[in-house]
Amino acid sequence: MSAIDLRLLPSSTSVDADGHMSIGGVEVKDMASHFGTPLYIYDENHVRARCREAVAAFGADSVIYATKAFLCKAMAKLAHEEGVLLDVATGGEFHVALSAGVPGNRCVMHGNNKSVDELRMAITNEVRHIVVDSFDELQRLEDLHVEGSAAPRIQLRITPGVHVNTHDYVSTGQDDSKFGFNLNNGDAHRAIEQARASAAVDLVGIHCHIGSNVLAIENFEDASKVMVDLFASTGLQELTLGGGLGVAYTERDNAPTMQQWADVLKRAATSLPSTARIYVEPGRSIVAAAGITVYEVGTVKKIDGIRTYVAVDGGMSDNMRPALYESEYEVFDPERATADRKERARIVGKHCESGDILVFDAPVPPNIAAGDLLVTPVTGAYGYSMANNYNKVTRPAVVFVANGEARVVVRRETLDDLTRLDV
Numbered sequence: 081m082s083a084i085d086l087r088l089l090p091s092s093t094s095v096d097a098d099g100h101m102s103i104g105g106v107e108v109k110d111m112a113s114h115f116g117t118p119l120y121i122y123d124e125n126h127v128r129a130r131c132r133e134a135v136a137a138f139g140a141d142s143v144i145y146a147t148k149a150f151l152c153k154a155m156a157k158l159a160h161e162e163g164v165l166l167d168v169a170t171g172g173e174f175h176v177a178l179s180a181g182v183p184g185n186r187c188v189m190h191g192n193n194k195s196v197d198e199l200r201m202a203i204t205n206e207v208r209h210i211v212v213d214s215f216d217e218l219q220r221l222e223d224l225h226v227e228g229s230a231a232p233r234i235q236l237r238i239t240p241g242v243h244v245n246t247h248d249y250v251s252t253g254q255d256d257s258k259f260g261f262n263l264n265n266g267d268a269h270r271a272i273e274q275a276r277a278s279a280a281v282d283l284v285g286i287h288c289h290i291g292s293n294v295l296a297i298e299n300f301e302d303a304s305k306v307m308v309d310l311f312a313s314t315g316l317q318e319l320t321l322g323g324g325l326g327v328a329y330t331e332r333d334n335a336p337t338m339q340q341w342a343d344v345l346k347r348a349a350t351s352l353p354s355t356a357r358i359y360v361e362p363g364r365s366i367v368a369a370a371g372i373t374v375y376e377v378g379t380v381k382k383i384d385g386i387r388t389y390v391a392v393d394g395g396m397s398d399n400m401r402p403a404l405y406e407s408e409y410e411v412f413d414p415e416r417a418t419a420d421r422k423e424r425a426r427i428v429g430k431h432c433e434s435g436d437i438l439v440f441d442a443p444v445p446p447n448i449a450a451g452d453l454l455v456t457p458v459t460g461a462y463g464y465s466m467a468n469n470y471n472k473v474t475r476p477a478v479v480f481v482a483n484g485e486a487r488v489v490v491r492r493e494t495l496d497d498l499t500r501l502d503v
């Protein structure tokens with residue numbers, strides 16, 4: 081197996097003649113020694129470029145960044161600066177967005193089980209719209225409504241009944257789903273009628289999200305056809321064609337580009353009046369490839385005839401995706417980025433279970449030893465956002481790097497943080 085393919089790395093990545101890798105003009109090794117490991121590093125200009133690419137492909141005020149993919153105040157601020165709206169799926173995500181100075185009306189409220197408090201928060205802060213997910217939620221909005229006050233703009237989340245080629249845990253558009261109003265059993269039409277008749281909500285559109293990490297462009301074609309037909313029959317003004325566009329995690333993966341995705345959706349929507357507003361909600365495709373995780377190797381265990389285990393100083397607490405979805409990653413040494421990865425190893429973490437695996441069977445450079453650095457690329461989405469304190473491991477710091485400067489945007493947790501909620 082050859083050296084790591086730089087197409088998986090953030091766009092500002094460079095490698096010098098000695099094989100030392102830099103991102104944003106700063107050596108990965110220097111960031112690791114200065115900020116410690118494990119460390120999430122984001123190429124800030126890469127994230128900005130992805131936001132701009134999405135806005136260019138879909139139009140101004142049509143791109144809603146799904147903050148669940150990666151959120152902290154710096155990220156919320158960056159997306160807002162780039163003219164992207166924010167999808168918040170909980171009161172917690174909304175709180176972070178508001179704390180970053182993003183106005184409520186630049187946010188869209190999501191979630192399949194929004195509490196009364198979350199709905200009230202959305203209404204009070206005048207979100208752009210609420211994506212309503214269930215009849216219970218319509219009732220909660222009814223109960224919250226104060227006569228004479230403005231009704232919140234809502235879209236209804238529709239489950240179009242399409243199957244996508246992704247992991248079952250992240251498929252969301254099939255009939256057997258906890259999300260949204262099913263089209264095929266009539267719930268979608270009943271919800272549209274009910275919302276139209278209600279003074280408590282201002283029904284402006286419909287929404288769908290078919291799954292995450294979708295790599296087959298035909299899946300978007302199928303879902304958009306169903307949604308565009310339904311949308312045309314309602315005469316509503318707004319249609320959200322969700323996502324989620326997949327990304328390449330390994331050298332074997334191929335993902336459609338943002339423009340290819342936009343072209344498919346636009347083609348599906350050509351019959352609609354020009355007044356129809358189409359939104360998309362990318363999360364992963366904005367941030368995944370902008371981020372890497374840097375670890376330090378702690379132990380190497382060779383079992384003759386079986387395999388080599390390389391244990392790093394993080395694991396399933398900073399990247400749950402391999403354990404949850406058997407997701408695959410590449411791995412390499414940022415100090416030997418041009419080295420042939422001609423040995424194989426299983427990269428594991430420091431947690432107390434055998435499923436704590438980061439890469440199941442990775443090509444690695446030869447003679448990995450304790451003290452070496454290892455990087456997993458494409459960890460910018462659903463890495464930090466699903467990080468946890470299993471085994472009371474402290475969550476890593478997050479660094480943004482650009483133009484030769486690296487800055488901490490989320491500090492590393494301390495041991496004291498681990499007891500700060502105890503009473």
Ligand code: LLP
Pocket residue numbers: 146148149167190250289291292293294322323324325326361362363364365401405461462
């Ligand atoms: N909109 C809605 C309503 C969603 O539920 C999601 C993702 C998105 C947008 C963003 O989709 P994206 O562009 O990121 O694919 N933890 C999983 C991913 C779960 C995604 C759930 N919803 C993972 O690590 O793969």
